[in-house]
Amino acid sequence: MTPAKSAGRVTRHGTVPDTTYDVTVIGAGVVGAAIARELARRPGLDVALVDASNDVGEGTSKGNTAILHTGFDAVPGSLESRLVREGQRLLTAYATESGIPVEPVGALLVAWDEEQLAALPGLLDKADRNGYDQARIIGPEEVRAREPHLGPGARGALDVPGESIICPWTTTLAYATQAVRAGVDLHLNCRVSQAGRRGGRHELTTSRGTLRTRYLVNAAGLHADTVDRLLGHDDFTVTPRRGQLIVFDKFARGLLTHILLPVPTALGKGVLVAPTVYGNVLLGPTAEDLDDKTATGTSAEGIAALREKGRRVLPELLDEEVTAVYAGLRAATEHDDYRISAHKEQRYVTVGGIRSTGLTASLAIAAHVTELLATTGLDLAEPGDLAPVRMPNLGEAFPRPYQRADLIAADPAYGTVVCHCERVTHGEIRDALASTVPPASPDGLRRRTRARGGRCQGFYCGDAVRQLFERGGNFERGGGSVSG
Amino acid sequence: MRRERIVDVLVVGAGPAGLATAAGLAAAGAGEVEVVDRDQQAGGAARYCAHGGFGRLRLTGPQYAERCVAAAVGAGAVLRTGVTVTGSPDALTLDTTGPRGLERITARAVVLATGARERPRGARLVPGTRPAGVFTTGEVQRAVHGHRQRIGIRAVVVGAEPVSFAALDLLRSAGVEVAALVTEHPHHQAPRGRAAGARLLRGVPLLTDATVTELLGHGRLSGVRLRHRDGRTAHLACDTVVFTGDFVPDHELARHSGVPLDPGTRGPAVDSAFRTAERGVFAVGNVLHAAEPARVVAREGAAASAAVRRYLFDGDWPSASVPLRVTAPLAWIAPNRLTPDEPGDSGDGFTLRITEFVARPTLVITQDGRTLYRARRRRQAIPNRSLRIPGSWAGRVDARGGAVRIALGTGGG
Ligand SMILES: Cc1cc2nc3c(=O)[nH]c(=O)nc-3n(C[C@H](O)[C@H](O)[C@H](O)COP(=O)(O)OP(=O)(O)OC[C@H]3O[C@@H](n4cnc5c(N)ncnc54)[C@H](O)[C@@H]3O)c2cc1C
Ligand SMILES: Cc1cc2nc3c(=O)[nH]c(=O)nc-3n(C[C@H](O)[C@H](O)[C@H](O)COP(=O)(O)OP(=O)(O)OC[C@H]3O[C@@H](n4cnc5c(N)ncnc54)[C@H](O)[C@@H]3O)c2cc1C
16 A cells, blocks of 8 residues: 655755654664655655755765675674664565665675684674574685685685675665655755754754654764754764775676675774675775764775785785775764664654664664654554665666666667766666756765766766756767757 | 677777777778777867877867868778777677667777776875865866866866876866976976976976875865875865876776786787787777877877788787886886787887986896897986887897896996
């Protein structure tokens, strides 16, 4: 059953509507967007999703390692362990239905010395306690046979076949798109700076005026603690934990087939080497606790340290060109688990500390948060099915438009390549600009199409992509282009 | 479905090199010669260089590109633009995408003329944030000439080689103030008058022995941090940074075709007849040696067309060749293989690059300890500028010997 409601609004400026929403979600990252989508399944609710940035997924959600985890290494019995496990199952199914690229490549936790080798049985046992029973320990010969480009000295590995790689950008976008199509209002450039109460409702002061809502969800990522304090809570503090990453050229993709993880230490999960669904190879992330929540820059030391680690794991990787370096900030807290809690008297739910697994767990977090909202008094109708979304395929393992004779025959714009390195066509850029949640910047367009994200970083296509963005998709230069 | 076709020669890339090769072949009646380019218009990188100085007549880049196109089409080559070669199931068969659909084209000879590009910020491992306002010269050229886009207000240009000064002129013509040119080298690498003009006439400072260590700013670039070789650091406020030079061959297709690359140039390894190690596959122009002036690559195109014609006529493809290897501070040499006893193999000579300034270097070429060539150069060798040496010594290379080594020696020659 599809909720009978017309599509919501996507606004980026002007005052927010003078209505009272039933539920407002602060933060349109992968977690907030998933919550808004879940609420959209409940008929009869007026829902708003607000974000301080000009686009969805502009925070931590755009800069991660893009792995769909099994949760084999979570803290057994934690909320995170349960939600990651459930989330993995839910997102895998959702991705299939929505065209979000996922590749079940599997992971190898490679042991490089005796001590690490000795740690593998413990990890196997932990995986078991997390309800994951497909892991097994393999010897050095099998490791080498499966990853022939690995550096010398691998002693063995834990094989975790369930680990996958996924596209984080279209995941966030799919949730937001589906939510908006089902009636959720998305207000961007809308920073919440104050929270008050009047007549049993929340009155949020935002950069775009006052927003009223009966129920409130705080999914503000790195700022979830700040927003929580606006509501009078002091339960946790977010410490941004920076992760720097290097994206290697597509020519590196042939060097590995699995996600190559290190054996975790007390300091965290460590630096991995992983393929991406876009056909690149990622090396990272670092783990640095900072005090600046905007410190998304990379550093010379970070890059050097990563290259050092990468050389050990996959020596030939370092001979390939680098396409990009970037950094993301995990929302770490002083606690060892997610900080999700309901405040009944306030009709408020905090979703904090969604550290390094939020992409995987997003759909399960959304279901959990919706249940918590019910405990604070929100009346929830039975969930309906949303009209399915079909996201543009950004994954290399599936046919892209430039490879599809049928699409090009129907619309030659899919045969006009604009971004040469990533082979993004005019048709795809035009579609992204006309989509339900259109991009607000060339970078937003990149996350929807990959345009300008390749090895030349705009040498060939930067001007054309910017031009298309500014014209909103009307392309006049030659080739069978179609405007609209 | 993919349409399948057969042609005699398929040239990939309609820049000056590919067009000159096609013109030479078509004029000589080498059968069906087709040139494809992924750009909507033919002419290659020259098309975006609005300044003069191209060819003997010192034309502007677009004028020069137009002449190259006219010569190829006039000679009877078929030119198709907006067609991207996306892969290569085998070296003589290429898959293409265009608005009219997918094709698989098989040729008797393939010429790779895919050009070169500048390394962007990421490939240079420059740390910092990822704001808007970060460019390469190529992107700025296209933005200004193709679309008249606004670039920014105040720029830092990274590099001080000839193309960096072209970027400087271009930025100023687009109304952008240039705060400084920054080079890691102790001197600029451009002709003296060019650099003096920038500094004295236009007041643009040149910061030598300095590297950009960090990009700053969220949303839009707000500045760059620099470090001098002596450890001093500085901050330059700017909203635009242009990474110039540091050219790298566009070798994607070559690698997909299984053509071995030269470790120095990172382009296909070729002999003096532009033959790669794959039978029937030639490579020419900046894909071999990023980046040389247009007249150099056009001359290569003419020479390559003769080599392709010979191959079409007799089908011979040498099975063995000797690699050329350079020693630091030499960076590379092109061509970088030798096929002794083959016609045309002394070719037009060789192009080399060096990574540091060396006053009056002596070049020494040896094979298995035997000296083939030794010459002292009268001029200083300059990084990012070409050194050329004649091909006269190539005849003395032993086809069954080891690699030929090119190094800097001491003493006179
Ligand atoms: C380096 C790195 C690697 C990772 N790897 C993985 C991985 O492989 N797999 C995985 O599952 N997870 C991974 N993660 C974790 C995952 O990316 C995060 O858990 C997830 O993105 C968190 O999403 P979010 O919606 O909670 O936060 P965010 O995406 O940060 O969203 C929060 C949003 O709230 C908005 N906001 C904040 N304050 C306000 C306010 N006052 N008013 C309005 N809006 C506000 C922000 O603008 C932001 O858009 C990784 C994270 C990092 C940093
Ligand atoms: C920024 C810059 C400034 C320059 N300034 C000068 C100057 O002042 N004077 C001077 O003489 N020279 C200058 N040059 C150099 C001159 O432009 C080049 O020497 C010349 O264009 C090189 O010719 P080419 O044919 O080798 O490559 P290009 O001109 O680069 O042509 C390569 C062509 O291949 C096409 N191509 C690549 N891959 C594919 C594919 N897979 N499918 C289809 N087509 C493909 C490209 O679209 C392109 O058109 C400059 C170059 C640049 C980049």
